[in-house]
Amino acid sequence: MTQRLRGVMDLRGLPDVVFGSRDIMWWGTLGFVLIEGFTLALCAAAYLYLTQNFPTWPPQNTPLPSVVAPTVQVVVMLVSLVPAAWTSRAARRYDLGAVRIGLTIATAFGIAIVGLRAWELLVSLNVKWDANAYGSVQWLVLGAHATLLAVELVEIAGMMLIFWIAPVEEKHLSDVTDMVFYWYFMVLSWLPLYVLCFWLPRWL
Amino acid sequence: MSTPLTVAPAPLAPSTDQYEAETAELTRTYASHGGVWGWITSVDHKSIGKRYIATCFAWFALAGVNAAIMRLQLARPESHIVGPDRYNQLFTVHGSAMMFLFAVPVMTAFATYLIPLMVGTREVAYPRLNSFGYYTFLIGGLFLFVGLYTNTGPDTGWFAYVPLSGPEYAPGKRVDVWAQVVTFTEIAALVAAVEMIVTILKMRAPGMSLNRIPLYVWSILVVSFMIVFAMPSVAMASTMMLAMDRLVATHFFNRAEGGDPLLWQHLFWFFGHPEVYIMFIPGLGFVSSIIETFTGRKIFGYPVMVMSLIVTGFVAFGLWVHHMFATPIPQLGRTLFTAASVLIAVPTGAQIFCWIATIWSGRPRYTAAMLFALGFIVVFTIGGMTGVMIASVPFDLQVHDTYFIVAHFHYVILGGVVFPLFGACYYWFPKITGRLMSERLGKWHFWLFFVGVNVTFFPMHLLGFDGMPRRVYTYLPEMGWGRLNLLATVGSWVIAASVIVFVVNVVRSWTSGVVAGPNPWRAPGLEWATTSPPPAWNFHPVPVVEGRAPLWESGDELPVATGLATDRREVLITTALDAEPDNRHEHPGESHWPLAMAIAVGVTFIGAIFTPWAYVVGFALSAVAFAGWGWPRGTHPEDELAPGKVPDTRRSA
8 A cells, every 4th residue: 555645743843851741761660660569569468468367466476576777767768758859850950960969869868778678677577587477478568668679779879870970861860850759659658568567566 | 675655745744855865864773783683682672572472472382282292191081191290290381381471471472563553653662671571571481391391390280379389288399480480471561561551651643542542552551551450469479479488488378377378369369360351352452453454344332342441451350259269258259259250241242242243334354364353252252151150159169170160261261362363463464574374274274273172172161060170180981081082182183283274374474475565454553554564663754643543544645743853763752641742752772781681580580499599699680780771872962961051942841
């Protein structure tokens, strides 16, 4: 079949640097937020399901988890939202210097938060994964979120290095804002899991 | 490459000279490395789609060999062609491969090839992620079959029920192979789902508003959302729970330490039941495309068809417990899930009536593709009706774990997946290869397959009524199951013959078939507006859509949008609902890093069968691959950021 072409519009005037939901990288980030958020929700569902198998939660002779380090971590995570938002706004106004500083701060926060998570797993939980199903599912929830945190730390640190030493284009500023969007998810998704893992055992 | 389109001297359309100059520039922009390295590093969705399709069919053939051996074994009582241990591996790998390596991924594979063409864009949303997904899938498939051929094939059924698959009853590494194959395939499915959602929602041709997208594209959109919510369940259950119970002695499913075997069934079937719909909803899309083209009219009841797909997607998540009727679940739960299981027949039934109305009011051309679409309606309807039967708890308890169930789901899967898939092969083969398949061989293929499927699987209903259980490697002559089993085995030979005819047809047609041209079927979709096979950039200029059947409505003049760059891999991003042009996005070029990342993931999960430290090593390897993948290269000086540089506001927003 041979068809003639009939020009009806010209695309030259369209922008090639956009932010937020106009950018397809934001949509990809949203896709992974949905997948990972639902995975975390399923972890929480498995947690609640297993509580039914025990007369007490945690089981007898299993100590309660400590809440000190986890609470410190929650506070640090919430505080980290401020420089994250500041970095996102800097990216939107094409402020390269501020973005570099913001990414450096975000990396420092990331290292602190991942370190605190390791402490929570190894010290605060007061139970090993192979003690009983309670221990297993505590490690499941914390471990699942910790894995996402660790991967995100690699991304944030990598982005920081790129912005300091590699030739970056204007479109990479949009990637920074998407990364901040993902960080919001990391922090907000942790809040209910924090309550689930560290406070629910005190209330049940 | 020959130019398929003549250029009209219309306003905004390029002149002939300009068109040819731009095409030459696109050829340079999309040039691959060539040779094996070019194949490895390709990010072209068509190249990846083709290898994805071929890989899926390879797993289909290998899993089919398993089935043929099982049918030989069962052809007569007290047969000893294989022993019980080997038989367990054969049926487990058959089921696992058909579900995880064929039925779902082959739909992903076709979508990878077709969706960008059908929505009128140059690429999928994330070309490198697409490449990574394929390699991960390939590693998973190789791992499963290497396991089988080294006597390490999984042997606890495709759903690996605990405690049978737990550390106590399944020592060794066979179940670990299964758990990690699931991980590989789910990663591949999830990245493909995100690809498809974004490609469909944000990269459609201008004017292709949601109420104009082809039904096949709708089917892939619905299925991609289903994958996003279904696959995490099995990935979590297999990788983070079952594998951990086996590797580091967690107790998720160990009743003695407060774990729960039924938790596995809930998590597995929360994925496993939507999986059935994830498999055949794309098949419904294939059938809609085929029937529309070969009846020469738009599909009857387009809004009903779309709503049916969406409703099916939702209700599919409310059925999983009907796989657990034989477990101690509350009466109210059984009632609810029975009702939902019956309910889901309604939207599928509505679609079948729409197709019948389309055929009734159109001028059907009975090509091989059309025959497979009609065969789908017959076989799938039978499978659907037995599905309604086993939605009833008392009936289900009678036939649970018998060959009636085997008959039911083979009718559903062969009817809902394989018939439309073969139809799709005949329909889109000319687009993919530039040549038509032989219609004569195609009709032989159809009739052999149709007869073979029914002769193989219909007797299994009766065997189920006679009490023959699933997953037995042999039976005694006194049971009286010999004749029907022999008949089923003869049917399997007919299926094998039909597949051989198909393979011969593919090979002959690829090398010496009739040259197809851009639109040999006079079809309405955008994929037929470009050459067969399409160039690396699919379209230039970008097509503009003015109706639901663009090529039927545009007549001799295809409306186009000009101005997309030809010196870089630029794609047009449009708004999600109305597909209005919004911005331009530059796609990355060829890369070996997706393969490197897939290998890092492979090392991680295969190593994790033996030691948990593999996760640490794998994380480090993945971080290296991640850095290589994302590090900026080949940046454009005019686009580079510098301190104090004022942005070009014309180009940014």
